[in-house]
Amino acid sequence: MAKQTFQAPSGTRDFYPVELLRRRYVEKLWRDTSIRHGFAEIDGPTFEHLDLYTVKSGEGIVSELFSFKRDGGEKDFALRPEFTPTLARLYAAKANALPKPTKWFWQQTCFRAERPQRGRLREFMQWNCDILGEQSPRVDADAIAVAVDLLIAAGFKPGQISVKIGSRAVACEILKSLGVAATDEALQQALVALDKAAKLRPEDFEAECGKAGFSGSAYRERARAIESGFATGSTEASRVDVSSIAALRTELAALGIADWCTLDLNIARGLAYYTGIVFEVIVDGERAVAGGGRYDNLIELVGGPATPAIGFGMGDVVLALVLQDKGLMPSDDELLDLLSAPSASYRPQAFVIAANDAADAGVRPLVAQLRRAGMHARSSSKTTRNVGKLLQDAAAQKSHRAVILETADTGKIKDLTTQVESALMPVADIVATLRI
């Protein structure tokens, strides 16, 4: 008599100890990077009411969901295909009590009822980082920097990583300069036409653009000029207003990652949902390992106040494949030691403060440098120059130390437990001292 045997459902994974250690390593990279950047972890249910997903993505998403019902007339539920709707629900429920900006990360499992294939499973891990409540090029750059720092922490070299940035604002400026009416409706229609570029023959693409009221080849030509300007850091006024993306480039440069970022105004994917920049992080010029953008309408859509928001997601399946391909997945023995090492410090190790306007230019570069050196670093979202108030902010956020910059490249370290202050020193010495 044949015994009954059982397999895992197609598209799901069994994790024996060795596979589990590799997954825990990816999760540790995610968590440590999030914490170093000042994000706090949240979580929600594994399943939600189905309508939370349809309100964001439309009824079309239902066929991609594992949905189910309980007897007795209860509403439909669905396993989460992504976390953003839950995050929006959580934010909307407590919006008034939450700090601005609110920085949240999440890393758990998601489910898609698609046919499984290489790199796409029915159950997979996902990492999200979101910054809510503030709309600025600074916050946009901060979000991009987290995704880049994750890859640096995983061992990728700068030349292996690139970030492609699309911009709704600049795309719309070009479209308007080409005669598209300056209404949401007309611009949205034009963006949808642009999105079809990759899939169409050039003549069919031109026809689509023509229907939306502009010339596709003219769009491409103007886009290329602006993309080159972004690459060389030239922010001089062009035919259209590029101020939004010029400000983003300045912020990316402050964080030390401008050279890895390229502007790609052909990216229109998702701009119907996203409201500002969109970005994809690409390894070795081919594989997208993370993607995200600005979504300023979602919190209101689920019942909260109008709230700007930006975020990105990264899945474990593609990341693990890329780590393995590049020889960056540690050996089984190395994993035992790496997973025993302390996690990133949940309390900030350095809270960087500018003592005056001139010092302000040094704050964000130093924070970025400290984070990349493995430390949990923060700065204040307050605009005051009152050092006493800023030190209170540092203490309220439970920081071990404050760094008080007196110029953009010199400052003192203050221990917030003993209140002892160091001598004035160059920024390089501050990093070296804190690293110990």
Add this chain to the structure above:
Amino acid sequence: MAKQTFQAPSGTRDFYPVELLRRRYVEKLWRDTSIRHGFAEIDGPTFEHLDLYTVKSGEGIVSELFSFKRDGGEKDFALRPEFTPTLARLYAAKANALPKPTKWFWQQTCFRAERPQRGRLREFMQWNCDILGEQSPRVDADAIAVAVDLLIAAGFKPGQISVKIGSRAVACEILKSLGVAATDEALQQALVALDKAAKLRPEDFEAECGKAGFSGSAYRERARAIESGFATGSTEASRVDVSSIAALRTELAALGIADWCTLDLNIARGLAYYTGIVFEVIVDGERAVAGGGRYDNLIELVGGPATPAIGFGMGDVVLALVLQDKGLMPSDDELLDLLSAPSASYRPQAFVIAANDAADAGVRPLVAQLRRAGMHARSSSKTTRNVGKLLQDAAAQKSHRAVILETADTGKIKDLTTQVESALMPVADIVATLRI
């Protein structure tokens, strides 16, 4: 116009940052304790084919499951109500390649489609530890010790913890001494009758027992005598064979936890499924926070070879309630520091070896003491006295150090990287030296 708002499904939880830190603390306690005891983590899919659950628990479980189907004739799936069926499936698939014993732990989320109430949710976290491939009182004691050490690590004092142990073997010995036929069927029927004791009036209970061929009050009387013997450590031959439970008591004593364990032969709950001892870990004499037992039939039931197994589970909901009630949940500030601390070492910090038969009695007490002092300690499952072979075993398991006992209470520490050996010292000094 009223905005649409959304709530979490009933019986599920939203975790804002503070709640998530508390959950991560519980998960860290679980993981660190498992690792210190030499368990390796595994995981499987969040949902399985429905029949994996019905083969273990029968069709009756279906009403307690969140089950769903995909279009196109695929089989039914269900969200996991527990992990043990998945663990059995994983073990069965690779049984021949796995070490004996195999020690696995798991901690993730489970789902029950019951009406939510205090302490019982529809989605909750669960921690499982299982030891497979070996059947012995040593392994039974090892499993109980993990659950007890978790509570000690969480801050409970010995007087607050008790372990109630039920024994299928001893219960059946008593039943046979009372005239129940020595067949599986007759004994099983008698155990089912015993299980009803708590719910019935004495006279109805007697009637049930009578139908199963024995006197309930006589059972109680003989049980009480054996229970008292277990409490005082008296293992002298009684009217029935208590050797199985006497051996367990000896092993519990070696691990330093015999005094916290009581034999309770009224426990029959689950004995229809469990095949050996069952146990419940109880805090403050009232709240069961963990439960488990021996289940030697399950691996075969899912298509694997006949394999002895013992395990227990602990949920996060009741544990967190108890921690809060007892003032053992750290403050929000303390959590930031606790979660930043290193995890338990994934590599063993000490691998304890007996150089001769006399030293063997010291091995398990020392391993238990080292684990309780916060270290990852192991001993060999090999019975050889060849120190060279045992040191190879220690190295194969990636241990940092070996402790070579020359008597039950003296030994040397050998660094397995440098191969440097210490002088002979008393066990207390070994613990103090390793702790640094």
